[in-house]
Amino acid sequence: MNILILGATGFIGSVVAARLATDGHAVTGLGRNPVRARLRQPAINWRRADLSRMTKPEDWEDLLKDQHVVVNCAGALQDGLSDDLAATQARPVTWLADVAGLLGWRSPLRSTAMTVMSEGVKSAKGESGLAATSAAATLAANPSGVQDLWFARLYLLKPLVISGLSAFWLLSGLIPLLVVPKASAHFLPFMPEAGATALTLVTCLIDIALGAAVLVRPLARRALLGMLAVSLAYLTGGTLLEPALWLDPLGPLVKVLPSILLTLTALATLDER
Incomplete structure (x- = not known):
């Protein structure tokens, strides 16, 4: 057919x-x-x-x-950037994971999903003679492997990784805006004051844009790739213009390295289907 x-x-x-x-x-x-x-x-x-x-x-x-x-x-379980429950099936109940749903993330902890799970699985034997097996029996017949454990643990960490990266980049852009003259002082040996101020403002805006964009699911991949590119640019520029920053007690350049690793982790776990 x-x-x-x-x-x-x-x-x-x-x-x-x-x-x-x-x-x-x-x-x-x-x-x-x-x-x-x-x-x-x-x-x-x-x-x-x-x-x-x-x-x-x-x-x-x-x-x-x-x-x-x-x-x-x-069907859909929650309103989001591409899902409209009013146009498909039901009215949602709001919760923390639902906010992520509005940004395009398909969290398994959305309120409607949790409500469905709390009701359990009900089955009555009909003409087919089939009945639902218990959760314990199903899990016993399909024991978890190491790949399943990795996936489950990383999936729980995924929102923390994304929100952590967002906070890191947002703060990296917002804090220098509070002390622009001090932040632009690093560029003064290489350019006039006006140019140093302009470059500081541009880099701050880039950091803020990336930190905000990574929270929106359709933009997340491009934001993560942008974070990698900008991080490498910061490392290269800092190494060439002010290599002493590698020995700075606060480690402004050293801290970029774990940020890059966290960004790669987010990219590796970004796919949801």
Whole structure:
């Protein structure tokens, strides 16, 4: 059959799409960002669409043409930059992780997810004769490996890494603005006072921009790459212009090194699907 799957790039939709394609059906997948999905599942005909904007019958005419079945796997657990619960399914309850959801992060601790988990899994034997197994039995049948433990621990650290990097870069940009003459004094041996002040202001604004951008999920990768580039530029410039900073008791250049390692860690754990 010709089958159209809504939300085919999602957690459930991607599995449903793969299974139906394996069973020999002509599957068309619908999602907001099908480019990466096409690389993972090239056998599926991917179409780009945003369900929250498809409110008129004519928006569906081309997609539904020649389709025998439509499978709806679209959904969201929290309002965010790309999810609108009012346009898909439910009204959210606000919580700390929900704030991260508004910035595009898919935290597993969002209030709606925690509510669903607290209700447990209920199952009644029907015609299929199938019943849900307990959590203990499921975990016993699929024991965690070292990779699972790494993932679980890093996932808990992920928000701390991102927020820590944001705070570091925001403070790096804001604090010098309180004492611009003192901060620009490092550049005075190499340029006039006006140029030193201008360079100080520019670097402060760059630091603030990167610290703010890394908090927004769609901008996070570019912000992290920018942090790496700027950090390397600071290290190179500081080494060439004022190498004595490496021996400074406060370690202004030495402290950049762990910042780079933390940024690489954030990049390595950024993907959520």
